[in-house]
Amino acid sequence: MATGGAPNAPSARVDWADIGARLEPFLIPLFALFVSLALFGAFVALAGQPPLEVYYQMYRGAFGTWFSFQNTLQRASPLLLTALCTALPARAGLIVIGGEGAFVMGGLAAGATGVALAGSPRAVILGAMFAAGAVVGAIWIGFCGFLRARRGVNETIASLLLTYIGIALLNHFVEGPLRDPESLNKPSTRHIGEANMLGSIPGLDVHWGLVAGVVACLVAYVLMERTVFGFSAALVGGNARAAKLSGVKVAEVIVITCALGGAAAGVAGSFEVAAVHGRANASLVAGYGYAGILVSFLARHNALAIIPVSLFLGGIAASGGLLQRVFALPDATVNVLQGILFVVLIASDTLYGRIRWRSLAGAR
Amino acid sequence: MxxxxxxxxxxxxxxxxxxPASSTSxxxxxxxxxxxxxxxxxxxxxxxxxxxxxxxxxxxxxEATPAAAPADKTLTVGFIYVGPKDDFGYNQAHHEGALAVSKLPGIKIREEEKVPETLDVQKTMESMINLDGAKLLFPTSFGYFDPHILKVAEKYPNVTFLHCGGLYQEGKHPKNVGSYFGYIDEAEYVAGIVAGGTTKTNKLGFIAAKPIPQVLRNINSYTLGARSINPKVETTVIFTGDWSMPVKEAEAANTLIDQGVDVLTAHVDSPKVVIETAEKRGVFSTGYHASQASLAPKGYLTGAEWNWEKVYTAYIEKVKAGQMPDHLVRGGFSSGYIKLSPYGAAVSDAVKAKADEAKAKLTAGTLVIYAGPMKDNAGKEIIPAGTDHPQTDISLESMNYLVQGVKGKLN
Amino acid sequence: MSDTTLGLWGIPLAVLGGAIRVSTPFLFVSLGECITERSGRVNLGLEGTLVMGAMSGYGFSYLTGSPWLGVLGAGVIGSLLGALHGFICGKPRVNDIALGIAMMLLGVGLAFFLGKPLIQPTAPRLGAIPFGFFSSSAQLRSALNVNVLFVIGVALAPLLHFGLQNTRWGLVVRTVGESSEAARALGYNVNRVRLLATAAGGFLAGVGGSFLSLYYPGSWNEGLSSGQGLMAVALVIFARWSPKRCLYASLLFGGAGAIGPALQSVGITTGYYLWNAAPYALTLAILIASSSATRASADMPAELGAAR
Incomplete structure (x- = not known):
């Protein structure tokens, strides 16, 4: 990380250039955060609300109480998995924005499987549900990878189109062939059974998707940074032609990274069914897949960085309601904050390696 | 812990x-x-x-300073909406009810809009309870009930949850949950009379989100009302697939008008686009949820509106008195839970008289909309002669047919 | 009165009408993105620009009483957002796709925030030209009721095509998009060209947004764009970076969107979700059929791939 391009300081005194370069990954986001909070504060003030009090309420809503913190964790957990749907293919140079489709299809597959296995032991039902969600998600995005590798179809547009198709399929099945006749005004598949549902993590009011998400991110990190496969993917992402020359099976790598990403999103959809709704219905279309794209780009497709970024995003989402209720600010206020934050954060990328730490220190 | x-x-x-004056630091x-x-x-x-x-x-x-004085007797009431609260539709109808509640003495309301039917709504409910101190919640979207309200209600037995949809089942659902709904199809029936009496092409258009019982009941009652005054009327239905899809709703409206339809209505979250498109194309319209009269001064005939103010203020009285409100509250014209938009300029006096007559009969309970013999639009008998299904009949709430006179097929 | 019942013949007519009504925002956004991408930069934020354009167009029209000032205002706001994107992307190490996603969020958020007071009021809206005046069929007349923006968009597509191929500025944009080094060697300021191309793209996207609120469906609300801006950016890839093909792609997409409602209007309701997905399925099918592994992205501006 700390490539510290600057030459060693001539004297034995403190080497500001080196320290500065090492701390850049922390200081620059910190600086960006302050800048965006100042900008958003000005925006809020223009809207006639006291910025400091707004920030205090946001803190309360996101981290300020035990309830709030769990709220944040809960909102972060689907993002951990859906972000991988963009992050893994991105290592191989692909821009996949169809996590929403894989999420929805994974949820539908999990719901249908859970119903089909009714009467089996709980472990079998749950196991099969997650397997089905993962497989369908993997096929969904893997198909984009296949189209890319074999036919040169642009994966960005293909995955976006497939998302709309997936949502249509979900609605079609939920209102048609798979509909529970008793789900009157909210068409859904049959319930998998209250007893078969996945509970919360002990001591927390957060479902197991959080654990799955963190584990998946850790595994993805090891896979992408510490294995031959991850190295091949990085080669493909860097220069597909060179990778091919050095013997990497480019098509295979592309399809596998896509499939793994899709599987992660599919599993996220399965959690939505297994731990929240107990059945598949239109509530699966909640934008978690799209939020995952944002998380992945903010984390620079680094699986480990997805964890804090998801938490951060979850915290903002958790605090949004309080702003509406306490200050009567519109629901879009948090979107404005997110927009400002992310624009500034991404713009701050340009600062890396360009700050002259030594002269900054000298000036002080 | x-x-x-x-x-x-x-x-x-x-x-x-x-x-907060002195607390800047x-x-x-x-x-x-x-x-x-x-x-x-x-x-x-x-x-x-x-x-x-x-x-x-x-x-x-x-931060916790030595406990401040216990809360005064203000009752904090939370309202949760699935869409924007000024949408000219479903959410606005509830928001208007909330505004009426906020004017009552000793009441503080908290509102949150655009809350999806996911874990988000559970967290919003809990947040209102934990952070705002709400003791009474109105999560208004139909899809909030199962599993979200049920789950949170079990966790907070001291908070009352009142839900719009009429889903409460005695013995199965938590005691601190109540459910209310209006027989708005009575108003749709009367609106249908107005539409059927005003149409010149005998073609009505109904733009709906999804083929679910509530929607089907409105479509059927509308059509039955129209055919009671003009048996030649046909209603064409277009399902858009979701509750808020403005472009698709406009597209559906244009397509229907191109097919000769000259009265349009809608059952989506916000009928705004449909009513405006009708006005722009010079055809009539009837509204839904709230009044859209201001959007179509020429073509707006009437509309089926909710009157949640009535329901909500009654609820608040009970809760303030320390009682659990009735678990299941439903009503139509007779209880004042629904109302009709004032007739538009294009409605003839003869039609007005017919509509008023039907409204009076519905209010008195002497007119049964779903009375046999009745056939569905495939010619199959659905209600045999001599059988009546009055409004309170629970079987009407699982309606899965379109009556004679409606064009379209259900999956 | 005689031909109010067109029956099945109404379907092709509805598709024609739908193509004209629905395609305009896709057309403007994709043309705008086409300019931007030909200069070697991606602006995914056009979804945000579109929504911002819809909101501000409605707002300007409401405040000034002139819908055309609304269109202009939407364009100006759009070009400001585009310029901001272009300016930040001009800095080294900034990823244009990531920034585009952030700009999308900012644009949508700002539009929703500032647009709250505009949901209820009614603003003056754009009119239509009755191109179907010759016909006695009400259906045909309504299908051919065309807004001027659509006409402008249709004219703009070949114009842009010509401009990119045959004019000096077209050559500069293309050079910058194909090789920034070559452009620099020729003495062009790559960043400035891209900034202008992004601002121009933003202008068109803003105008496309104003069409939504000022003509069809013709009011401001938050559900107005169900991802049209994002889809339009994707259509540029589909159209292989050609303004002419952007026109065809938008018409195809708009027309296919009318199939679902049109079928239902003649009583065919079965599987309506699947019919409503027709534009997406059709686009995907054509995309797969027309792609080939061997000449993959031959039309793609070379700098697009290299810019990250």
Whole structure:
């Protein structure tokens, strides 16, 4: 990380250039955060609300109480998995924005499987549900990878189109062939059974998707940074032609990274069914897949960085309601904050390696 | 454990009601407190997860001053909407009810809009309870009920949850849950009479979100009303697939008008686009949820509206008196839960008289909309001769047919 | 009165009408993105620009009483957002796709925030030209009721095509898009060209947004764009970076969107979700059929791939 391009300081005194370069990954986001909070504060003030009090309420809503913190964790957990749907293919140079489709299809597959296995032991039902969600998600995005590798179809547009198709399929099945006749005004598949549902993590009011998400991110990190496969993917992402020359099976790598990403999103959809709704219905279309794209780009497709970024995003989402209720600010206020934050954060990328730490220190 | 923390937060909340004038420096300190966990979470991906919950807990404790005076007798009521609260439709109807509630003495309302039917709504309910001190909640969207309200209601037995949809089942659902709904198809029936009496092409258009019982009942009652005055009328239905799809709704409206339809209505979250498109194309329209008369001064005939103010204020009285309101509350014209938009200029006096007559009969309970013999649009008998299904008949709530005179097929 | 019942013949007519009504925002956004991408930069934020354009167009029209000032205002706001994107992307190490996603969020958020007071009021809206005046069929007349923006968009597509191929500025944009080094060697300021191309793209996207609120469906609300801006950016890839093909793609997409409602209007309701997905399925099918592994992205501006 700390490539510290600057030459060693001539004297034995403190080497500001080196320290500065090492701390850049922390200081620059910190600086960006302050800048965006100042900008958003000005925006809020223009809207006639006291910025400091707004920030205090946001803190309360996101981290300020035990309830709030769990709220944040809960909102972060689907993002951990859906972000991988963009992050893994991105290592191989692909821009996949169809996590929403894989999420929805994974949820539908999990719901249908859970119903089909009714009467089996709980472990079998749950196991099969997650397997089905993962497989369908993997096929969904893997198909984009296949189209890319074999036919040169642009994966960005293909995955976006497939998302709309997936949502249509979900609605079609939920209102048609798979509909529970008793789900009157909210068409859904049959319930998998209250007893078969996945509970919360002990001591927390957060479902197991959080654990799955963190584990998946850790595994993805090891896979992408510490294995031959991850190295091949990085080669493909860097220069597909060179990778091919050095013997990497480019098509295979592309399809596998896509499939793994899709599987992660599919599993996220399965959690939505297994731990929240107990059945598949239109509530699966909640934008978690799209939020995952944002998380992945903010984390620079680094699986480990997805964890804090998801938490951060979850915290903002958790605090949004309080702003509406306490200050009567519109629901879009948090979107404005997110927009400002992310624009500034991404713009701050340009600062890396360009700050002259030594002269900054000298000036002080 | 969590109870203790909730308590700690309660006192925190009371602190907030203190005048903020002199507390700028305090807020600055709080700002720092805000940033620290954010930064910890954001910058240090390697930091231990356990640290984070500890930090806010301790800071909350630090903030907790010796308990402020117990809350005054203000009742905090939370309203949750699935869409924007000024949408000219479903959510606005509820919001208008909420505004009426907010004018009652000793009531403070908290509103949150655009809350999806996912875990988000559970968290919003809990947040209103934990952070705002709400004791009565109105989560208004139909899809909030199962599993979201049921789950949170079990967790907070001292909070009352009242849901729009009429889904409560005695013995199966928590005791602190109630459910209400209006027989708005009575108003649709009368609107249908007005539409059927005004149409020149004998073609009505109904743009709906999804083929679910509530929607089908409205379509059928509308058509039955229209055919009661003009048996040649046919209703064409277009399902858009979701509750808020403005472009698709406009497209459906144009397509229907191109097919010769000259009265349009809609059952989507916001009928705004449909009513405006009808007005632009010079055809008539009838409204739904709230009044859209201002959007179509020429073509708006009438509309089926909710009157939640009536329901909500009655509820509040009971809750303030310390009683649990009735678990299941439903009503039509007779209980004042629904109303009709004032007739538009294009409605003839003869049609008005017919409509008023039907409304009077529905209010008195002497007119049964679903009375046999009745056939569906495939010619199959659905209600045999001599059988009546009055409004309160629960079987009407699982309607899965389109009556004779409606064009379209259900899956 | 005689031909109010067109029956099945109404379907092709509805598709024609739908193509004209629905395609305009896709057309403007994709043309705008086409300019931007030909200069070697991606602006995914056009979804945000579109929504911002819809909101501000409605707002300007409401405040000034002139819908055309609304269109202009939407364009100006759009070009400001585009310029901001272009300016930040001009800095080294900034990823244009990531920034585009952030700009999308900012644009949508700002539009929703500032647009709250505009949901209820009614602003003056754009009119239509009755191109179907010759016909006695009400259906045909309504299908051919065309807004001027659509006409402008249709004219703009070949114009842009010509401009990119045959004019000096077209050559500069293309050079910058194909090789920034070559452009620099020729003495062009790459960043400035891209900034202008992004601002121009933003202008068109803003105008496309104003069409939504000022003509069809013709009011401001938050559900107005169900991802049209994002889809339009994707259509540029589909159209292989050609303004002419952007026109065809938008018409195809708009027309296919009318199939679902049109079928239902003649009583075919079965599987309506699947019919409503027709534009997406059709686009995907054509995309797969027309792609080939061997000449993959031959039309793609070379700098697009290299810019990250």
């Amino acid at each position: 969590s109870a203790k923390r909730e308590h700690g937060d309660d006192s925190l909340m009371m602190r907030r009601s203190a005048p 305090l807020f600055q300190r709080r700002l720092l407190l805000t940033l620290v966990p954010c930064l910890v979470a954001f910058a240090a991906s390697c930091s231990k997860k356990e640290e984070a919950p500890a930090a806010p807990a301790s800071s909350a404790a630090a």
